[in-house]
Amino acid sequence: MLTFGVKTKLKTAPTKRGRPAGAATKRINTRFPVDLAEKIEYAAALRGVAVAAFIHEAVADRADRIIEAESHWQLTREESVNVAAMIAKPPKPTQTMRNATKLAASHVVIRS
Amino acid sequence: MSSYALELLAGCHSRGEFVSGLESVDRYLRETARSHLEKGVSVTRVLVAADAILPKAVLGYFTLSNITVEAKEWPGVPRGLPRQSVSAVLLGRLAVAQSARGQGIGSMLVATACQLARETIARTGGVGLVVDAANEDVIGFYARYGFRRVASDSLRMFLPAASLETGMEIAKG
Numbered sequence: 001m002l003t004f005g006v007k008t009k010l011k012t013a014p015t016k017r018g019r020p021a022g023a024a025t026k027r028i029n030t031r032f033p034v035d036l037a038e039k040i041e042y043a044a045a046l047r048g049v050a051v052a053a054f055i056h057e058a059v060a061d062r063a064d065r066i067i068e069a070e071s072h073w074q075l076t077r078e079e080s081v082n083v084a085a086m087i088a089k090p091p092k093p094t095q096t097m098r099n100a101t102k103l104a105a106s107h108v109v110i111r112s
Numbered sequence: 113m114s115s116y117a118l119e120l121l122a123g124c125h126s127r128g129e130f131v132s133g134l135e136s137v138d139r140y141l142r143e144t145a146r147s148h149l150e151k152g153v154s155v156t157r158v159l160v161a162a163d164a165i166l167p168k169a170v171l172g173y174f175t176l177s178n179i180t181v182e183a184k185e186w187p188g189v190p191r192g193l194p195r196q197s198v199s200a201v202l203l204g205r206l207a208v209a210q211s212a213r214g215q216g217i218g219s220m221l222v223a224t225a226c227q228l229a230r231e232t233i234a235r236t237g238g239v240g241l242v243v244d245a246a247n248e249d250v251i252g253f254y255a256r257y258g259f260r261r262v263a264s265d266s267l268r269m270f271l272p273a274a275s276l277e278t279g280m281e282i283a284k285g
Contacts, residue, residue, distance in 0.1 A: 070154070070204055073242065075183040079262040083181075083270055084189035086260060087239055090274035096256040097226070100219035101278045108220050109114040109162065109285040110228075 003031050114162050114283070116171070116217075118224050121145050121156040126167040132207035134246055140205060141173055153177065154204060157228075159221060171212040174225045175205045176232070179242055199236070200270075201229040203243040222257050223282065230276040240272040 032040065044054035075083060093101075119125070127142050145156040154177035160168040179202040186193050203225050208217045229241040243259055245251045245267040255261075259269035 073181045080183035081187050082262050084186040086272045088189050090272040093278045094258045100223040101280045104220040104223035104282045105280050107115040110118045112120040
């Protein structure tokens with residue numbers, strides 16, 4: 001196992017891509033398996049950047065995508081065709097859904 | 113008398129003991145859900161025994177939030193849907209405790225999530241309920257409730273608002 005320490009940037013205004021700008025002030029230490037650490041070092045060398053900068057960029061991009069996926073959905077052409085078709089012709093509730101609702105109506109109370 | 117109660121996640125619920133078998137959703141409940149609830153990012157509700165003693169064991173949970181849906185075009189959809197963006201409700205996570213399997217907890221969670229999504233849409237608008245299946249196995253689970261996959265290579269599924277109406281109501285108390 002190898003350990004990389006990556007300083008994260010906090011306490012400053014977020015940039016357009018959601019990553020804070022300014023000085024790195026918080027350190028996150030994490031351990032990597034040797035083969036993954038070597039792969040990261042090799043990839044960073046190929047990109048010509050420091051390992052910390054490479055991890056920073058990769059993790060920030062991944063974090064942006066995850067956060068975005070939970071609040072914003074940009075449909076592809078295939079997705080918009082399928083979603084539009086369902087809105088235009090909504091499927092009737094399935095028997096499983098009706099059974100589930102009946103079960104919940106009999107046994108569940110929503111308290112809040 | 114009801115056997116189970118759906119409650120907003122609170123300090124009286126035993127989050128640390130919850131084990132669904134999927135570490136990511138267990139960790140979310142343990143470490144993130146309350147913070148997201150307090151900050152308004154998403155709302156987590158837990159199913160507990162109606163007569164549970166403190167700390168209440170969590171039998172299952174789900175998380176709802178709002179999601180903005182954008183499409184460059186809506187091929188074939190009736191006129192009137194804005195092209196820029198519309199809103200929907202996102203069922204981001206749904207999990208059942210391993211210790212509570214075989215009791216229909218998953219079904220009751222889906223049904224209550226659909227009712228709450230329907231109520232949100234009735235109040236504030238929305239095109240339907242979006243769900244993110246955790247993996248390929250879960251796709252089949254949601255498909256039985258009518259959710260359809262939005263793309264062949266995606267784990268995201270959708271059920272339009274009109275399909276959330278089952279004609280039955282789960283009581284509030």
